[in-house]
Amino acid sequence: MAESTPYNHFSGTFVKVSSPTPYVALVELSRAPVNAFHEPFWVEMGKIFDKLGEEPTVRAVVLASAIPKLFSAGIDFSALSLGVHLCHRALPAPRRRCAHGVAYGLSIDILSACDIRYAAENARFSIKEVDVGLAADIGTLARVPKVTGNASFVNELALTGRDFSAAEALQCGLVSKVVPGSRDEVVAAALATATLIASKSPVAARGTKRVLLHARDHSVEENLHYVAVWNSAMLQTQDLMDSIKAARTKSKAKFAPLAAKL
CATH class of the missing domain: 1.10.12.10 (Lyase 2-enoyl-coa Hydratase, Chain  A, domain 2)
Known part of the structure; x- marks a missing residue:
């Protein structure tokens, strides 16, 4: 990590921002213990991405988790009444996103909104909403069929809520690369690509x-x-x-x- 972090003033209570390489913002979800989303978390993330979008020196954003063993367990069950319009408003669209460990439910909504997606080899995914009596409603069912081009596979995942591996995510096109290792390795790979993108016009x-x-x-x-x-x-x-x-x-x-x- 570089000593100079000109974007750290964008950080909040649950979302940390730094600049490990020029023109690249590293945004890390940091709500212990499992990055479960509740309203203050959503609102803060939305505001931070709005500010990054207005910052002329930011050319690429990497979204990751500050928690080593997982990306996010999804929505906080105590916040299930959280308005859908609020979630849509806060959902980011960074150029890079890397997943490791557990990435459930709402994680897939965020994943599908990103331009480029990497996963650590230990990543486990699930479109989990069916198990809590909901249809995934923050982008998964709209975006993932277009991302993967495999309606049968998406239907299976959305209707069963089963876990699927990084290898399956790669096979169906949900991610473009599986990185050996865990959080540190996949974040490093994502930052390398973001740095290359940031060097372009x-x-x-x-x-x-x-x-x-x-x-x-x-x-x-x-x-x-x-x-x-x-x-x-x-x-x-x-x-x-x-x-x-x-x-x-x-x-x-x-x-x-x-x-x-x-």
Whole structure:
């Protein structure tokens, strides 16, 4: 962990924020003993992600658990009356998310909202809501079928509530990498990828994310039109010139904060 942590002022009671590498925020869930979500936890996490989203120097976010043996046990049973609209509002969309140990129920909602997902080899998952008399309602049933492209597998998991392993999560496409080891190893792998993403043009990274999300929900023809319009505007930014100059001089491009361009 780097000595300089310019994002630690975003930390709260249940969510810790640091900056282990330039332009990367590490967000760690830290409500002992099992990171169970109740209303103050949700509200705090939502506010922190709102603030990180407004911080021009943040180019990638890694979401992990500060508790070594698990990511989250899901929702706090004493908070089952927590409004669904509040959960949707607080649900983050970081670029990276790493799971280790137990990741149940609400964890899958958070997992499915992330752009890139890694799991430690010891991770265990479950769409657990069916066991408490609920349908998963914070994104799992909307996102996971699209993420995996395997309706039969998702139906089985959602209707049985059974545990499934990191290997199964990889096989079905819920995660893109299984990292040998546990929390420290998967967080290190996630941070390495986030650092690589953060070294790229912020304009290109934002555009790529926006176009991919549009492609998920629209036809190929609609998406081609969308990206043409998007890039026609983005070609006017300084990032393109900086990238071309770096390529010609065989040097590493340095990009200004996104807010200075858009």
